Amino acid sequence: MKWMGRYKGYHLPDFRKDLISGLIVGIIAIPLGMAFAIASGTKPEYGIYTTIFAGILIALFGGSKYQIGGPTGAFIPVLFTIVLQYGYENLLIAGFLAGIILVCMGLFRLGALIKFIPRPVTIGFTAGIAVIIFSGQIGNLLGLTGLEKHENFLPNMKEIAVHLTTINLYSVTTAAICLMAILLSTKFLPKIPGSLVGLVLSSVVASLFFKGHLATIGSSFGAIPSTLPHFHFPHITWDRINTMIYPALTIAMLGGIESLLSAVVADGMTGTRHNSNRELIGQGIANMVTPLFGGIPATGAIARTAANIKNGAVSPFSGIIHGIVVFLILILFAPYASNIPLASMAPILMLVAWNMSERKEFASVLKTKTSDSFVLLITFLLTVFTNLTTAVEAGLIISVILFVKRMSGLLKVTKVLPDSSVRNNKVKAYMVSEAHDCPQINIYTLDGPLFFGTANILEKIIINSTHLKPKILLLRMSKVPYVDTTGEFRLARLVKDFKKSGGTVLISGIQPQSMEVFEKTGLYMLVGENCFFNHTGEAIDYALIHLDHNKCIGCKHFAFHECKKLSDTSPCSETPFPATSKVF
Template sequence: MISALSRGISRFVPRRADYSALPRSWRRDVLAGLTVGVVALPLALAFGISSGVGAAAGLITAIVAGLVAAVFGGSHVQVSGPTGAMAVVLAPIVAQHGVGSIALVTVLAGVIVVVAGIAGLGRAVTFIPWPVIEGFTLGIAAIIFLQQVPAAFGVTAEAGQRTLPAAYGVVAQVVGNGDWSSAAKTVGVVAFVALVMIRLPRLHPGIPASLIAVIAATLLVTAFGLSLATIGELPSQLPGPVLPEVDLGALRTLVGAAVAIAALSAIESLLSARVAATMSPTGPYDPDRELLGQGLASVASGVFGGMPATGAIARTAVNVRAGALTRVSAIVHSLVLLAVVYLATGPVSAIPLSALAGVLMVTSFRMISAATVRQIIRSTRSDALTFVVTATVTVCFDLIEAVEIGIVVAAVFAIRSVARRSSVVREELPGPHRPGDERIALLRLDGAMFFAAAERISAAIVDAEHPHVAVVIIRMSQLGMLDATGAHTLSEITRQLEARGITVIIKGVQPEHRDLLANVGVFDSLRHHNHLMDTLDEAIAHARSHVAA
């Protein structure tokens, strides 16, 4: 028992094998870490601001959470930090409970994710259908874009207002007033940043376009003396760790928010790690260890004054494309951002908010794959509807509810499809016809007999249009799925037929169905225990003996 417990714990502990490729890959890892750090800087600042927690919190999260997740996580190339999806979830929490609540929510959510990892829930993400994932991503991209509309027009949105009405209100206000004097400046900065980010990668894909666009926009704003809102003062050193104060009253109100954040953190991190595993030659990832690492990362981030962290798909993709093979690249990425805190907070604080808004707007478009959207829309009507419903609920209501509703919609369509493929087929008896064979009904159950198909199958078996039938043989060798409802229905069918004087013979019960049928009482409902057969020839011979009698 002790050895089993030891093996279980060792799964989650960092080990030397995590860095086995380092002797031959350290140069590539360091270079990849530098590249990701440069790319992550404007995104960390932007997501911190858009969440309402602040640019400093975004930067701290990228440093602390990125380092902890790199060491303890289950992926060799995952890069963690603040993300757009998390910023979307945090914004209403900040508006409702204040910035002071974020530290407690972050630690709570981290603890929940740690428990999920230890409990082995990492594989649960495989149950989320592809249309739900893509619909969720599309919804997140739309929200990120809409969140930046106020900053793009140089207007402050009303706190606590939903994203879509807030964006519409800002546009209506600017257009209605017709005062473009201030809005033109911020819109111009956004357009400049977007143009640089779109054009530069065409020259060379390795160019950190977002960072260059932000630097160029900041220099232009300073050179022309434009008075625009900027990031403002940032800490010149990493703050010390402080445990958040626990107020029982506040704790009760924040538990729901922490659960939602934990769910999002787990889903996004596992999806990102799964994508990274398909892109990188480093092999598979450990989903349970990944949850543990992400949970510890959020706990550490909350203690240092940051926000919840998740695996970041965009930064992870940059890391893989830059040649990363070990966790050293993600560690270097955090060290690069740490150097910015100690050496470059002055220049960073002068970055215009509209420049970061431009970065996020372009990023939101890059999150959407037009080819993927076309593939889903053209696949099946049920998958297309699941995709549209998930995206719509994400934008208009709530992110976690969107995933839940999307899974439910997909499950309903999947159950409906399986139920439609389930059927009862009446077969002819093999071999030459014998007198009395017309009084034997040979019925084959195909597909699945479960709660969604049981009643329809029952109606097909209990066929009142053939009153001359004396024996019914039910073939179950082709039955793929059976649940308690299906077994109970089969028991009721047998009792009904036997009550009408019709002998029921069950043939070909599969081993995995035998215990369920016995426990529900199907075998007890047969007239005789010999009416449970293994072969078709045996079942037909016994049925003919009944007819002859």
């Protein structure tokens, strides 16, 4: 049987591959879903609900064939802060609003814009999140008691230091067993999810030998129900929307970045191409529906998506099957999950943090010792010591400032004159000197973008070098790929000032984008239709005809071929001049 659309050419052997992949990824997702929910300050079952609903919906409506959605480590600091500040009910509202924002982003085709976030910013906040996740599990690993949770990194570290005397050796031993089991099974049993092996083995050991001596999911959060929650629409008011819209924007931004990064990774592994706008819509739908069943915000999970592909996934069916598998495990084995020690969760999350830290890329960018290194460090430190929103905003602002600073050096404005010794009389900067420079015609070559970061350079150079008030100003713009409204405004002001003094501005070789801007703003009409030329030679011909010939008499600069003749011509002469249209 063949399926149309995304499932065109889909056959039974493909379904078998999706079934195996979905089964494996579903098993992997169980401990991670619970661990991410606990670390986010919510109950473990909320992570399972998220895995089920978001996993299925993202697979159904997303723009990547292989995307596995669910709760992720990247959300932990953000969700934990929201829960502490506003509570779980408001977290659901923030997730719902984030879903609406993501759908709107997809509908307005903003998916491509997220890809333009600088790499140092993403590496910086990802590494910062990894530090927060890792440090946040130290208490569970050591079995510390009496810890008070705080929003910021330093107060949490202070809590750990103050309560170090409450260390629980049973917890440490359980965590060590889990960690060793994960590492050994990953090496010797790569086909079996290491996190599951570590979780089961350490839980069994703790139940047999350490029962009652360490905190478990059941003792900390109560028993995990073996049924799905009832549909519940959060009580949304305008006051709550005003309060939660900013956290929702943070969730939407992070969810969009994370999901599209995951989709890009999937593209690289499979040679396919995802639809970024559809992916945002799929993520939005999932985040609108999941909170209605108690789930926390979700996004594309890079590690689980990679595992999905490595285990032979063919279509979105693997993501749907992964959600169904998690649902079946919830129904059948939920009571047993209550016996899982929190110390068993700690190594799993710490390894997630280690794997997501992008330590190699972090070190590589730092070694460059460039402005990117500075952006990376600022984003990383602000993520750890303040919050993700502040870090990303600061990283983006600094990146833009540094980008504009770099770009400001790209526009080169050079005064030129034709060189008769080279082919086609090409204009060259070295031809301009104090003894060889036409007093009436100034020619400038503009090379680079003319935008808000470079517009002042154009104005400054030309005003400084046209103090003798030439009759004609010729701007060669064939090497200007882009003009924004600021660049146009500065250029228009230059044209107006030049015209006030009785001069004429000519423009040659203008690019289509620049011409479009000039036409929309009125600069085209200000300069004059007859003052635009395709080639520099044509513009020079025009300029020579419209000179003040009286001023040419006796001039010894001889900047052009025609100058000798003009210098000797009487004031009344109207002698035509030879064409120089081959000047470039």
